[in-house]
Amino acid sequence: MLNFDLEELQKGDTDSWDTYKPYFEELNKRPLTDESTKAWLKDWSDMSRLLEEIGTQAYINTTLDTTNEAYRDRYMQLVENLQPKLTQADQDLKVRLLESGYAYDEIALVLRNMRNEADLFREENIPINTEVTKLTNQYDQATGGIEIDWDGEKLNMSQISVYLQDEDRAVREKAWRAMKDGWMGVRDELNSIYLKLLKLRKQKAKNAGFSDYRSFRFREMGRFAYGPADCLSFHEAIEKTIVPIVNEQLEKIKAGRQLDDIRPWDWLPERGMSIQAEELPPLKPYQTEDELIQGGVNIFSQLDETLGRHFADMAEHSLLDLESRAGKAMGGYCARMPQQGKAFIFMNGIGSHDTVQTLLHEAGHAFHDYEGTQPLTWQESAPLEFCEVASMSMEKLAAPYLSKKFGGYYNDKDAARAFLEHLRTEMMFLPYMATVDAFQHWVYTYDESEGELTADMLDAKWLETEERFLGAINYGDDVEFRKTGWHRKLHIFQIPFYYIEYGMAQVGAMQVWRNSMNNGEDQTLEAYKTALGYGSTKTLPELFNAAGAEFRFDVDMLSGIAKMVQAKIAELEEVISED
Numbered sequence: 249m250l251n252f253d254l255e256e257l258q259k260g261d262t263d264s265w266d267t268y269k270p271y272f273e274e275l276n277k278r279p280l281t282d283e284s285t286k287a288w289l290k291d292w293s294d295m296s297r298l299l300e301e302i303g304t305q306a307y308i309n310t311t312l313d314t315t316n317e318a319y320r321d322r323y324m325q326l327v328e329n330l331q332p333k334l335t336q337a338d339q340d341l342k343v344r345l346l347e348s349g350y351a352y353d354e355i356a357l358v359l360r361n362m363r364n365e366a367d368l369f370r371e372e373n374i375p376i377n378t379e380v381t382k383l384t385n386q387y388d389q390a391t392g393g394i395e396i397d398w399d400g401e402k403l404n405m406s407q408i409s410v411y412l413q414d415e416d417r418a419v420r421e422k423a424w425r426a427m428k429d430g431w432m433g434v435r436d437e438l439n440s441i442y443l444k445l446l447k448l449r450k451q452k453a454k455n456a457g458f459s460d461y462r463s464f465r466f467r468e469m470g471r472f473a474y475g476p477a478d479c480l481s482f483h484e485a486i487e488k489t490i491v492p493i494v495n496e497q498l499e500k501i502k503a504g505r506q507l508d509d510i511r512p513w514d515w516l517p518e519r520g521m522s523i524q525a526e527e528l529p530p531l532k533p534y535q536t537e538d539e540l541i542q543g544g545v546n547i548f549s550q551l552d553e554t555l556g557r558h559f560a561d562m563a564e565h566s567l568l569d570l571e572s573r574a575g576k577a578m579g580g581y582c583a584r585m586p587q588q589g590k591a592f593i594f595m596n597g598i599g600s601h602d603t604v605q606t607l608l609h610e611a612g613h614a615f616h617d618y619e620g621t622q623p624l625t626w627q628e629s630a631p632l633e634f635c636e637v638a639s640m641s642m643e644k645l646a647a648p649y650l651s652k653k654f655g656g657y658y659n660d661k662d663a664a665r666a667f668l669e670h671l672r673t674e675m676m677f678l679p680y681m682a683t684v685d686a687f688q689h690w691v692y693t694y695d696e697s698e699g700e701l702t703a704d705m706l707d708a709k710w711l712e713t714e715e716r717f718l719g720a721i722n723y724g725d726d727v728e729f730r731k732t733g734w735h736r737k738l739h740i741f742q743i744p745f746y747y748i749e750y751g752m753a754q755v756g757a758m759q760v761w762r763n764s765m766n767n768g769e770d771q772t773l774e775a776y777k778t779a780l781g782y783g784s785t786k787t788l789p790e791l792f793n794a795a796g797a798e799f800r801f802d803v804d805m806l807s808g809i810a811k812m813v814q815a816k817i818a819e820l821e822e823v824i825s826e827d
């Protein structure tokens with residue numbers, strides 16, 4: 249008989265299914281009684297942690313050096329050969345667990361999630377999922393392949409970013425127009441991909457016994473704490489309370505910059521880019537990666553001893569790769585290392601304030617991983633709506649320590665400016681988030697009994713929705729391009745309905761930040777750490793409450809937040825305008 253010994257297992261080839269197979273077979277055969285199931289769950293969980301960490305490490309390597317073929321081959325080998333076997337083996341064990349009827353309080357939510365997955369599972373949806381994945385890859389290829397002509401040079405969508413943010417308005421407009429030509433060149437292709445995706449998604453919902461894709465998708469995403477109606481009233485609350493504040497900001501930009509109008513090259517919501525009312529040179533927080541890391545250690549230690557230790561631990565164990573360099577993948581992320589109970593942060597720092605802001609954000613995710621360790625791996629990953637509360641709160645809680653006198657990066661005035669720009673960006677995100685979400689609610693509940701949806705109808709709906717939330721941007725003669733705005737958010741193609749999470753989390757994070765101002769930092773941080781420590785063992789509203797926030801998104805809640813942010817923005821504007 250096999251002795252379930254993971255140290256022994258790790259002496260074998262940990263990339264090969266053959267190494268794990270006997271262990272899964274043993275788990276599959278071991279009799280489950282009330283007494284034995286606890287140990288069985290722990291063995292399964294420990295092995296899942298080991299496997300997740302191997303996969304994560306292999307993935308991290310591919311992003312650290314995209315030119316290394318051995319890294320890429322190894323990762324693809326894991327994805328293509330190990331992962332499918334593992335998914336099936338996991339599924340079998342899940343079924344066994346659910347059928348055993350074994351339960352106790354701390355795993356109630358784990359069981360609920362597993363049961364939900366099992367309920368929605370339909371064999372006939374497996375080939376549909378493969379089709380969907382192919383189409384979403386086509387979206388990546390079509391958009392990744394766009395070449396933007398820039399003074400004879402060919403740029404891709406991310407390379408044009410530098411010029412879209414240029415201080416010179418004429419350069420921004422030129423970049424925007426070049427980008428527009430790139431997108432319009434793939435318009436028909438993207439329309440066709442999306443219409444195919446809609447058909448497949450509707451079929452999936454039907455196969456699973458749902459009348460529309462939206463109700464299926466809400467269940468698939470494990471949205472137990474809120475429904476479509478809550479999302480629609482969140483949109484309305486944003487329209488009533490946040491849009492006016494954003495419009496006020498835009499008036500200040502116009503006055504400060506002597507502009508007649510806000511054009512899409514002044515504010516580009518799909519990229520989170522906007523000019524500021526003040527014409528100031530970009531912030532320069534640090535020179536070297538060491539300085540960036542040391543600043544982080546200082547800031548988090550000032551904020552909270554435990555969190556400071558977590559960050560220092562990451563620095564000590566080479567779990568921070570923050571600066572951009574040739575060959576590195578794009579973007580930034582925080583990866584959970586479940587076996588070590590640690591986290592890894594990947595970023596593409598370029599010495600800008602954006603880099604610092606991203607570091608504060610990703611550190612919040614990392615603290616969640618450090619604080620949220622639990623007996624079983626499935627008890628650890630909190631719902632995404634709350635994961636972003638952990639990260640977005642950190643962006644605000646750490647802000648008072650950005651100043652050099654706390655070991656941070658800026659003089660007092662620049663520290664104020666950094667936080668001011670952050671708050672403005674946060675406000676400007678919400679109307680765009682509402683546009684993306686409201687559009688999809690309409691798309692996936694459209695009654696096709698009178699005729700199928702067409703690209704023209706999608707365009708018209710997007711335009712109407714943008715005018716509702718982002719009407720202040722003047723597109724001039726480029727309305728035809730505005731209509732296709734839904735092409736430019738990959739979530740709409742690849743992860744339907746996944747976006748409102750960021751809006752909800754922001755409302756949660758704003759409340760956490762408010763608590764730190766009203767009730768003091770210590771109490772707020774204790775609640776923050778307690779909530780992070782629950783992992784996924786509490787429901788979404790319970791996690792919000794533990795962090796000191798209410799899980800609601802109505803006019804009353806949002807107007808309270810709007811007033812607070814407005815007051816803080818005015819205060820910070822005062823600080824940066826002082827001589």
Ligand SMILES: [Zn+2]
Binds near residue numbers: 613635636
């Ligand atoms: Zn995040």
